[in-house]
Amino acid sequence: MSLDVLLRPEKIAIVGDAREKTTYKMFIKIVERTTGFPKVKIVDLGGEINGAEKSVKYLGRDIDICVVVLGGKSLGKHLQEIFKRCKLVVLLSDISEQILENREKILGPRSAGIINNDVGLRTSISEIPPAGSVSLISQKQAVTVRILRKMSAYSVGVSKVICTGEGQGIPEIDILKVLASDKSTSTICLNIYRTKNLRNLLDEIGHVSRSKPVVFHFLGKDDWMVASAVRQRGGIYVRNVRELVCGAKILSETPPLLGDRIFLLARTVDLCLDAAKHLSEFTICDVPEKILVKAGLERGNTGCCFKNIDLLVRYIPEFEKVSDGIFLVLEEDEEIEKLEGIRVNKTFVVIYPRRIRSARFPIFEDVEDAALAMKISAERGKFLRKSKIC
Amino acid sequence: MSSDLKERGLSGVRLGISSETELRRAFNELEKIVSAAGWKLEGWVVQEYIAGGKEVRIKAFRDDELGPSIVFEPISFWMRIFGDRSFRLAPLDRDEAKEMIKETYGYYMLVGEDGSLPVDFDALIETMCKMSDLICKLGRVVEIHLHPLKVLERGVKAVDVKVVLEVK
Numbered sequence A: 001m002s003l004d005v006l007l008r009p010e011k012i013a014i015v016g017d018a019r020e021k022t023t024y025k026m027f028i029k030i031v032e033r034t035t036g037f038p039k040v041k042i043v044d045l046g047g048e049i050n051g052a053e054k055s056v057k058y059l060g061r062d063i064d065i066c067v068v069v070l071g072g073k074s075l076g077k078h079l080q081e082i083f084k085r086c087k088l089v090v091l092l093s094d095i096s097e098q099i100l101e102n103r104e105k106i107l108g109p110r111s112a113g114i115i116n117n118d119v120g121l122r123t124s125i126s127e128i129p130p131a132g133s134v135s136l137i138s139q140k141q142a143v144t145v146r147i148l149r150k151m152s153a154y155s156v157g158v159s160k161v162i163c164t165g166e167g168q169g170i171p172e173i174d175i176l177k178v179l180a181s182d183k184s185t186s187t188i189c190l191n192i193y194r195t196k197n198l199r200n201l202l203d204e205i206g207h208v209s210r211s212k213p214v215v216f217h218f219l220g221k222d223d224w225m226v227a228s229a230v231r232q233r234g235g236i237y238v239r240n241v242r243e244l245v246c247g248a249k250i251l252s253e254t255p256p257l258l259g260d261r262i263f264l265l266a267r268t269v270d271l272c273l274d275a276a277k278h279l280s281e282f283t284i285c286d287v288p289e290k291i292l293v294k295a296g297l298e299r300g301n302t303g304c305c306f307k308n309i310d311l312l313v314r315y316i317p318e319f320e321k322v323s324d325g326i327f328l329v330l331e332e333d334e335e336i337e338k339l340e341g342i343r344v345n346k347t348f349v350v351i352y353p354r355r356i357r358s359a360r361f362p363i364f365e366d367v368e369d370a371a372l373a374m375k376i377s378a379e380r381g382k383f384l385r386k387s388k389i390c
Numbered sequence B: 001m002s003s004d005l006k007e008r009g010l011s012g013v014r015l016g017i018s019s020e021t022e023l024r025r026a027f028n029e030l031e032k033i034v035s036a037a038g039w040k041l042e043g044w045v046v047q048e049y050i051a052g053g054k055e056v057r058i059k060a061f062r063d064d065e066l067g068p069s070i071v072f073e074p075i076s077f078w079m080r081i082f083g084d085r086s087f088r089l090a091p092l093d094r095d096e097a098k099e100m101i102k103e104t105y106g107y108y109m110l111v112g113e114d115g116s117l118p119v120d121f122d123a124l125i126e127t128m129c130k131m132s133d134l135i136c137k138l139g140r141v142v143e144i145h146l147h148p149l150k151v152l153e154r155g156v157k158a159v160d161v162k163v164v165l166e167v168k
Helices: A024-036 A072-085 A141-153 A172-180 A198-208 A223-232 A241-253 A269-278 A289-294 A309-314 A316-322 A336-341 A367-386 B002-007 B020-036 B077-082 B094-102 B106-110 B121-137
Strands: A012-016 A040-044 A063-069 A086-091 A113-116 A121-124 A131-138 A158-163 A187-192 A214-218 A236-238 A261-266 A297-299 A304-306 A325-329 A347-351 B054-063 B067-074 B086-089 B141-151 B156-158 B161-165
Touching: A012 A024, A012 A121, A024 A040, A024 A063, A024 A121, A063 A072, A063 A113, A063 A121, A072 A086, A131 A141, A131 A172, A131 A241, A141 A158, A141 A187, A141 A241, A172 A187, A172 A198, A187 A198, A187 A241, A198 A214, A198 A223, A214 A223, A214 A241, A223 A236, A223 B086, A236 A241, A236 A367, A241 A367, A261 A269, A261 A316, A269 A304, A269 A325, A269 A367, A289 A297, A304 A309, A309 A316, A309 A336, A316 A325, A325 A367, A347 A367, B054 B106, B054 B121, B067 B077, B067 B094, B067 B106, B067 B121, B086 B094, B094 B106, B094 B121, B121 B141, B121 B156
Parallel strands: A012 A040, A012 A063, A063 A086, A131 A158, A131 A187, A187 A214, A214 A236, A261 A304, A261 A325, A325 A347
Antiparallel strands: A113 A121, A113 A158, A297 A304, B054 B067, B054 B141, B067 B086, B141 B156, B141 B161
16 A cells, blocks of 8 residues: 555545544544545544434545544444545554454554644644644654644644554554655654564664654663664654654754854843853854944853844844854843844754744744754754765 | 682682693692582683783674664773663674764773773774674674673783574
8 A cells, every 4th residue: 555645645534423422522623623624524423413424335435544533342343344445544542453454554543643734634633733844653642642732832833743553554664754755844753662673664764864854752662772773873862752842843943053063142141141051062152353243242151142133133144154053042022023034044043932833943932942952953963964964 | 610619709710820830730729629519520711811901892682673783881980880881783884883982981991091001993993893794694693792802902802702692
């Protein structure tokens, strides 16, 4: 079966039972979310939803993706029929894996669903992050929901989310290959709990990493060995969901940090000092005296303090000349919209304590998150320089 | 046999033997210890005494999930306290082997930053690369363990080697 249906599904189906107490809410939620998708067939075995089909027999034979929101007993009865008619089946509920056939076309059981923001497909039980260029391959339903919630909170733009659940039907390596060829995906995140062949997956990460950053979070084996192996292959190993999300945000929204010189800017000396505490792995660099005066900056112990944000915006290209990346800390009452016109060619990170839905560069609410992201960006940059890709 | 003696607080090893007379004396001594314990002597191992150099441990093995892999551990204070070691998937190239060594605190000991003489870095890198090749090419070998490997001013010498073969 070709997994291209994940990138360009044309016809989808949702199968559920509005009378089933355990899955009712999930079913209705997903039905509501698919209203934006052009070709959707809804099957409500309970016959409660107006306009929905009452049997899977009415599905036709050309469904690309079928999302099944049914509990164990009722699901077993209809599965054979669904498999006959659909190219890919997403099972959200729990079901005994022994009775599952046609595993090669199943995502699930216990999948969190799939999202393809490019085509308006949002058949997931979790929060849906804004559209963007990060794609996620994830296994455990609960962890996937947690990641997506955090991605929404950090305004990480998502292209595709594919939750394989716990059935080990479609190998993650095959999905990774599909996403590697996907033009709208710039960064790939992997959240893996167990896999049939970890070595092959790592080798594939090695191939993909040459063109796109791969952020890898592993819930299974001894950390230090897998971490070293992932880094050896060029992937970015993260220890938790927070690092995964911060990494995805910075890698998808700004170029990687190709060195260790950072130009630190803040409104006050205190903000500079606080940021510098988290940036101990980097060299905080300086600008020539002439530019310092022209840009209205004041040199602190570490980093520089700015007085006028308009001047700062104008001199960003000069700061880029002397550093590998810019780390800008703003106060809550700052006029952040003035940054909209900035054109940056290097890593540019802004810390602003209020939530911003979208910007042309990564904005973090917290200095610690931003510094963490900067480290991840530097790791990617190091790989690119080592492999002579950049 | 040697480990059984160790359990009883006796040593089955004699070091720094420089002549045939000294060797015979050591044999007699050890024979007495063995017969007093009521054991049957299976044999002797006589090997070169390697003085100086820095000790490291290299383990090439087949991991169930990760496949052929290699671990490098400089034997030092840092290893005992912080588990100073590095890991890579095999096969390794020279750059990767070098990176592996540099990743450990023990690297500073090997290059002589602790005041001691620097060791033959190239020979160590070559040994690591060859071990990674062996674990990849020899399908029946599950583990090769050099513990310790002495890295000298010129060359390296393995003091003890363990090779584990797959049981079919």
